Amino acid sequence: MSSELSFSRVKDFPLLMWILLFGSFITRGSFFMVWPFLAVILYDKFALSATEVGLILSTAAVVAVFVSFIGSTLSDKLGRQTVMYATGVLYIVSFSLLAEADTVTMFAIVITLCSIATALWRPLASALIGDIIDDSKTRELAMQSMYFIVNVGCAVGPIAGVWLGLTGQQSSFYITTVAFAFLLGLLVWGFSHHKRSHHKKTQHEKSLQSTENQSTSSTELENNEPVKESIGMKQTLAILAKDRLLQCLILANVICLFIYGQMDSSLIQYLTRENVPQLLELVSSLIFTNAMVIITCQFLLLRIMAKVELVHRIQIGLVLLMCSQVFMALNVPSFFWGWIGAVVVLSLAEAILFPTMNVHIDRIAPDNLRGAYFGASAFYDFGFAFAPLGGGIILDLFGGFWLFVTCSVMCVVVMGLYYVLEKLPRPDFASPQAELR
Numbered sequence: 001m002s003s004e005l006s007f008s009r010v011k012d013f014p015l016l017m018w019i020l021l022f023g024s025f026i027t028r029g030s031f032f033m034v035w036p037f038l039a040v041i042l043y044d045k046f047a048l049s050a051t052e053v054g055l056i057l058s059t060a061a062v063v064a065v066f067v068s069f070i071g072s073t074l075s076d077k078l079g080r081q082t083v084m085y086a087t088g089v090l091y092i093v094s095f096s097l098l099a100e101a102d103t104v105t106m107f108a109i110v111i112t113l114c115s116i117a118t119a120l121w122r123p124l125a126s127a128l129i130g131d132i133i134d135d136s137k138t139r140e141l142a143m144q145s146m147y148f149i150v151n152v153g154c155a156v157g158p159i160a161g162v163w164l165g166l167t168g169q170q171s172s173f174y175i176t177t178v179a180f181a182f183l184l185g186l187l188v189w190g191f192s193h194h195k196r197s198h199h200k201k202t203q204h205e206k207s208l209q210s211t212e213n214q215s216t217s218s219t220e221l222e223n224n225e226p227v228k229e230s231i232g233m234k235q236t237l238a239i240l241a242k243d244r245l246l247q248c249l250i251l252a253n254v255i256c257l258f259i260y261g262q263m264d265s266s267l268i269q270y271l272t273r274e275n276v277p278q279l280l281e282l283v284s285s286l287i288f289t290n291a292m293v294i295i296t297c298q299f300l301l302l303r304i305m306a307k308v309e310l311v312h313r314i315q316i317g318l319v320l321l322m323c324s325q326v327f328m329a330l331n332v333p334s335f336f337w338g339w340i341g342a343v344v345v346l347s348l349a350e351a352i353l354f355p356t357m358n359v360h361i362d363r364i365a366p367d368n369l370r371g372a373y374f375g376a377s378a379f380y381d382f383g384f385a386f387a388p389l390g391g392g393i394i395l396d397l398f399g400g401f402w403l404f405v406t407c408s409v410m411c412v413v414v415m416g417l418y419y420v421l422e423k424l425p426r427p428d429f430a431s432p433q434a435e436l437r
Helices: 007-012 015-031 035-046 050-078 080-098 104-132 136-164 170-206 217-223 233-242 244-261 266-273 279-304 310-330 336-364 367-397 400-423
Strands: none
Touching: 007 136, 015 104, 015 136, 015 170, 035 050, 035 104, 035 266, 035 279, 050 080, 050 104, 050 266, 050 367, 080 104, 080 170, 104 136, 104 336, 104 367, 136 279, 136 336, 233 367, 244 310, 244 336, 244 367, 244 400, 266 279, 266 367, 266 400, 279 336, 310 336, 310 400, 336 367, 367 400
């Protein structure tokens, strides 16, 4: 990201962007009151092993990845609005059911539905930002802002949960349901407002220039269907299959998210099985620390690294991620501040890496395949998907020390993949057959 990026560009955000930001805050805040404690709930209710808990969470996440890719790709043809409404309804239904689940089978089914809804929503929201904001620098700031506000919600959620006495309680999922229902109502109003404002703008532009020179991104929202040249699912898959840069990027970020995913699953299981004193307070503190570091450092790091190339910025983040894993491997389980320190380092890595992942996809995606490319980026979540299972197996067989040592070695592998990334061939998107250059 260049130094041209100015925070004054927030004034260019359309109403729909502000709705996405506010909605992300309320939904993620309520989500993080209880979701990170799901492994603890399953352990306390059913005495499941780390591998069994990991299998439930991983299976749900794997299914969600495939559904997310298909749904995001279809949104290029059906329109973002329609697919987002359907996803919102799924969110409301699935989280309501999760608040009432009382058997392992029921938990497994409903967790899968919740994971599908969550995995669908993220790439749809990112693709929508690309649809409603034409200027690339404003779009980058919007994506950075989205990541920032999500982490504000992540910081407020666990602390609010502790204060209200809701942390770790299954019934707290009803709060997520209500929050998402409210967001869905705001989106209906926001899309309607966007149609009216764009219609006025389009009528004005038609009097000044020919229709073929107009931007079509917002017109897609107005008609709820793309105006760009239609590309079928088969051809879309063929293009993605030939984009070697995209494939390498996905592999690198799958490994990266596998490493990061240990904090949400295996680390908590490790602390639970080590009988760490005041477990819920420690887990809440770790989540709060993670979010607060990102809130306070994200835009500072963005400004400091404004002139650093995107891939080099990612390499710096990977070095920090590796250091955090070494820190965790060496920390004594009962040393509270050791875990806080490790999470501070991990959070600095996250503040650099995660927003940059979306910016990277936005830069390499053709306009008429933005949904497909953001949908393909959902395959990153294979890392999160296999983190509970892979981490649980390593935890059961070898213990926490070797889990974090393995993750630190994986960081080196990801660095190597990013080193060769830009040298890989890509399709010629101007060609109907998308031949390799």
